[in-house]
Amino acid sequence: MRAVGDALIFRRTTIGLLGLLVLSPVGLIIYQSFLDGPFFFPTAGFSLSAFAYVFSDPDFYRALWTTLVFAIGLVAIAVPLGAALAFLLTRTDIKGRAWIEPVVLVPMFLSALVLGFGYTVSVGPSGFVSLAVQDVIGFVPWNIYGLPSLIVIGGLSHVPYVYLYVSSGMRNLPADLEEAARTMGAGLPRIAMEVTLPLVLPALVYSAALNFLLAFESFGLPLVLADPSGVLVLTTYLYKLTTLLGVPSYHLMAAVAVLLLIITLPLVAIQRRLLDRSRRYATVGGKGGRPTRVKLGTAGQIAALSLIGLWLLVSVILPISGIAVRAFVDSWGQGVDLLEHLTLANFQQLFKISSLSRGLVNTALIAVFGGAIAVTVYLVVALAGHRNTSLAAVALDYMVLLPRALPGLVIGLAFFWLFLFVPFLSPLRATLVSLLIAYVVVGLSYGLRLIQSTLLQVSPELEEAARTSGASVRRTWTEIVIPIVRPGLFGAWAMIMIIFLREYATGVYLMTSGTEVIGSLIVSLLASGDLATIAALSLISVAFTALGLAVAFRFGAYAK
Amino acid sequence: MLNFLKTNCAAMAFAALSATSALAQATPATYPAGYADLVAAAKKEGKVVVYSPTDSEQANALINAFQKKYPGVAVDYNDLSNTAIYNRVVSEFAARQVGGDVVWSVGLDLQVRLVEDGMAERYASPEASNLPGFAKYKDSAYLTSIEPGVILYNKRLVPAALVPKNLADLTRLLKEHKDVFQGKVASWDPEKSGQGYVAMQDDMRHNPGFWPLMAAFGEAGGKIYSNSGQMREKVVSGEEVIAFYVNGAYAAGWAKANPTLGIVYSDDRTSAVSRAALITKNAPHPNAAKLLIDFMLSQEGQKAMGGAGLPSVRSDVEGVPNFKSLNELANGKLQPIALDATLLDNLDKTKRADFFSRWKQAMRR
Structure with a gap:
């Protein structure tokens, strides 16, 4: 019973344009995977040699297996913890919420590369925490290199993704259901498990699937924590292929990227089917109701706070203290008194070298303004797919996850080629616009899902009421839907800002003199091994994000 | 953003303009x-x-x-x-x-x-x-x-008597002093680093002790990195105690700035990138x-x-x-890598594959 004037033209144009934006880099990569050389070489011909090479390489199977184990382990740790955290912070009267809420997002602030690097300085074999422990008990009871620690650290550092999705769903739940359960004598765990969590099932499923994808795409942590001991995952395997043959072997990279796509697409299908039932969970009805919170009691408070404290210690304090220490010293490790090596030279370096100081400015611009532009784009796209069950909407769902399923390095390379070889795009290559476009595509799945799940919380009856009273689709959206989801939009802006701040892989090929960004600068510094400058840059980027987040929280709180 | 870029460009142009007035050169x-x-x-x-x-x-x-x-x-x-x-x-x-x-x-x-x-x-x-x-x-x-290849070591953790004089010496020490070196030796990852690959290929061609060194390195549980800077970081902290084929141009500066670090120029043959x-x-x-x-x-x-x-x-x-x-x-034995067509061998697929499989075997990976 689709009514006339369902904004079909708007929907189709938007989805079509997005398709062009997403499918051109992905298509280029797929095309490249079926060639035997770079696509721009006249000698390159169609061939399956890239796939033949990959399938005959024992390293590929080893990497695939490790990646699977890593992804499953990561989801198994991140999802329960993230859900518990979201429940505690949105549905209970836990103490100190005001400062815990922003702090739990911190692990997302850092590029995984930096996170891993922070761990080596604090809890690595010569880390200051490890050495202190060794002094007391005589040995270091952990080893941060290898698959087990990669899973634990990966899992803990991905908790915020689950928290963000689940908490933004929980925040809008009315409390009457929980209160009803409480009245019937249900305890806290039972309320959480049987009332609250089922209501946010779509968000849980999203975050589980997304984290699974994130694990497949994860690059920085495996590079720092698994690589030195010879443990490969698919992304580090792909990275190795760029140099393995001496000359960059794009066809091999592309083949691995295509295999990654093939592995992850079924996941998107599952996600979609689960989402189809999501309408059952719409919970913001016509009658409003601010949530009243479940009381924890003293024992509950202590348990909850120590759980959060322990998690924060491991996933925030350890890595950040590592980075902070490294940023202010010129030497560390066994037998080194850190106080003797304090220095500000690492920071002075940033202002002496123009590409680094330009990088700071560009990163701030991309994160703040680029982030706002990105949210606008995502909102438009989300509306185009909102309450739309046509084939175009199905296509949209698949398209969105395509770029996320490809490593940022590969997407960045594809965009570099597009901006180089497509005539009318080439003037943009040396400007921040090229980076912004690539970033918008890379951040698409996060941002869009966040906005979509917020939009889905708006019960259809509100929109139907507006339509029945004669409002156009546009008026319904601008006067009913958007105002309701405004807090969600600010949340999304904060999140996109974070994503853009810590993005590193996408810009590696794309950035050029004048368009440097912190994340990619860190990668190129890593290539030359300038770890002192990396630490200083990372610390500044953490400070940037903390600032951005403070602003966003203020606005967000105001908008509520 | 565009405005920012424009301002930037304008500033650069201005700097260039005002600079042209400076004097001609001899x-x-x-x-x-x-x-x-x-x-x-x-x-x-x-x-x-x-x-x-x-x-x-x-x-x-x-x-x-x-x-x-x-x-x-x-x-x-x-x-x-x-x-x-x-x-x-x-x-x-x-x-x-x-x-x-x-x-x-x-x-x-x-x-x-x-x-x-x-x-x-x-x-x-x-x-x-x-x-x-x-x-x-x-x-x-x-x-x-x-940029000569040198041995970089942690002075606090490697006793003076165990500081190798050259790569052959290092091979012997790795075998004889596992208490000091086991799991704490670093070098290049030739699969990832072009520079490391060039340096290793050169040593393989000229140094008959290359494969024995790799075998000893593998047996010592050696760890591999894709640049000199990372090796420096690990050796400074003591996570590794010694690294070889390190870029000496950078290492000389590091050793000067940081008393923990020592460098050794081989008294045998020293190759240079x-x-x-x-x-x-x-x-x-x-x-x-x-x-x-x-x-x-x-x-x-x-x-x-x-x-x-x-x-x-x-x-x-x-x-x-x-x-x-x-x-x-x-010691008069510096032999820089020549810039010539021999280097193209490094990019030969079959030769690379052969090298890597032999290297992996030696490294026990």
């Missing part, structure tokens, strides 16, 4: 008579775009000296990794949108490949006669530095590019880089580490 007598024309043409172009993986600290020394001498020519420096550079050069060439003028890279094999594939412009620099024979290739690419500079085919600023190449190879440019930690490839540059002084440190 050119050495060996330069051709028409050299002033080249300088004028370069100034008209106004800038030169450089692609290089060289650390900003070293690169800045060169850029500052160049700009002092030729104030009208701005240097647009792009810090990129080896493979990213090669990728950019070949892609831009194919798209007929060459953006880089000078490519200055440690990936010597890739540089020779660019020359062979016709992506480098021929330019016989008037400074070429001052370079040793191994430092120039087909009037197109020139080595600018000498370098970085090669070339001008791209169809470069947008060809004259400025020539000017920069000449400057890099000149006394003045070599001295500037030498002062910042890139030893001079020439022997007649006083006051900074140069080919001659390093050769003395290396």
Whole structure:
């Protein structure tokens, strides 16, 4: 019973344009995977040699297996913890919420590369925490290199993704259901498990699937924590292929990227089917109701706070203290008194070298303004797919996850080629616009899902009421839907800002003199091994994000 | 954002304009008579775009000296990794949108490949006669530095008696003193690092002790990294106690700044890597590019880089580490990797595959 004037033209144009934006880099990569050389070489011909090479390489199977184990382990740790955290912070009267809420997002602030690097300085074999422990008990009871620690650290550092999705769903739940359960004598765990969590099932499923994808795409942590001991995952395997043959072997990279796509697409299908039932969970009805919170009691408070404290210690304090220490010293490790090596030279370096100081400015611009532009784009796209069950909407769902399923390095390379070889795009290559476009595509799945799940919380009856009273689709959206989801939009802006701040892989090929960004600068510094400058840059980027987040929280709180 | 870029560009243009008023320079007598024309043409172009993986600290020394001498020519420096550079050069060439003028890279094999594939412009620099024979290739690419491979170790954790004198010595020590070295030795990951691969290939060709060293390294649970900086970090902290084939140009500076670190120049054979500079085919600023190449190879440019930690490839540059002084440190046995077609073997697929499978076996991976 689709009514006339369902904004079909708007929907189709938007989805079509997005398709062009997403499918051109992905298509280029797929095309490249079926060639035997770079696509721009006249000698390159169609061939399956890239796939033949990959399938005959024992390293590929080893990497695939490790990646699977890593992804499953990561989801198994991140999802329960993230859900518990979201429940505690949105549905209970836990103490100190005001400062815990922003702090739990911190692990997302850092590029995984930096996170891993922070761990080596604090809890690595010569880390200051490890050495202190060794002094007391005589040995270091952990080893941060290898698959087990990669899973634990990966899992803990991905908790915020689950928290963000689940908490933004929980925040809008009315409390009457929980209160009803409480009245019937249900305890806290039972309320959480049987009332609250089922209501946010779509968000849980999203975050589980997304984290699974994130694990497949994860690059920085495996590079720092698994690589030195010879443990490969698919992304580090792909990275190795760029140099393995001496000359960059794009066809091999592309083949691995295509295999990654093939592995992850079924996941998107599952996600979609689960989402189809999501309408059952719409919970913001016509009658409003601010949530009243479940009381924890003293024992509950202590348990909850120590759980959060322990998690924060491991996933925030350890890595950040590592980075902070490294940023202010010129030497560390066994037998080194850190106080003797304090220095500000690492920071002075940033202002002496123009590409680094330009990088700071560009990163701030991309994160703040680029982030706002990105949210606008995502909102438009989300509306185009909102309450739309046509084939175009199905296509949209698949398209969105395509770029996320490809490593940022590969997407960045594809965009570099597009901006180089497509005539009318080439003037943009040396400007921040090229980076912004690539970033918008890379951040698409996060941002869009966040906005979509917020939009889905708006019960259809509100929109139907507006339509029945004669409002156009546009008026319904601008006067009913958007105002309701405004807090969600600010949340999304904060999140996109974070994503853009810590993005590193996408810009590696794309950035050029004048368009440097912190994340990619860190990668190129890593290539030359300038770890002192990396630490200083990372610390500044953490400070940037903390600032951005403070602003966003203020606005967000105001908008509520 | 666009506004910001505009302001930036305007500021750069202004700087270039106001700089042209600075004085003309003296050119050495060996330069051709028409050299002033080249300088004028370069100034008209106004800038030169450089692609290089060289650390900003070293690169800045060169850029500052160049700009002092030729104030009208701005240097647009792009810090990129080896493979990213090669990728950019070949892609831009194919798209007929060459953006880089000078490519200055440690990936010597890739540089020779660019020359062979016709992506480098021929330019016989008037400074070429001052370079040793191994430092120039087909009037197109020139080595600018000498960076010997050294052993880097942690003075606190390696007792003086166990400091190796050369690589053969290291092989023996790794086997005999597992208490000190087991699980704490580092070197290059040749699968990831082009520079490391070049250095290892060279040692494999000339040092019969190469495979025994790799076997001992594998047995000692050696760990591998993709650059010298990471090795430095690990050795400083004591996570590793010793690393070999480390880039000595950087290591000398680190050891000077940090008393924990010691370096050993082998008393046997010392191989040296370098970085090669070339001008791209169809470069947008060809004259400025020539000017920069000449400057890099000149006394003045070599001295500037030498002062910042890139030893001079020439022997007649006083006051900074140069080919001659390093050769003395290396007990007269410094053998730099020559810039020639042998390097192309490094890019041969079959040879690479053979090397890696043998290496993995030795490393027990």
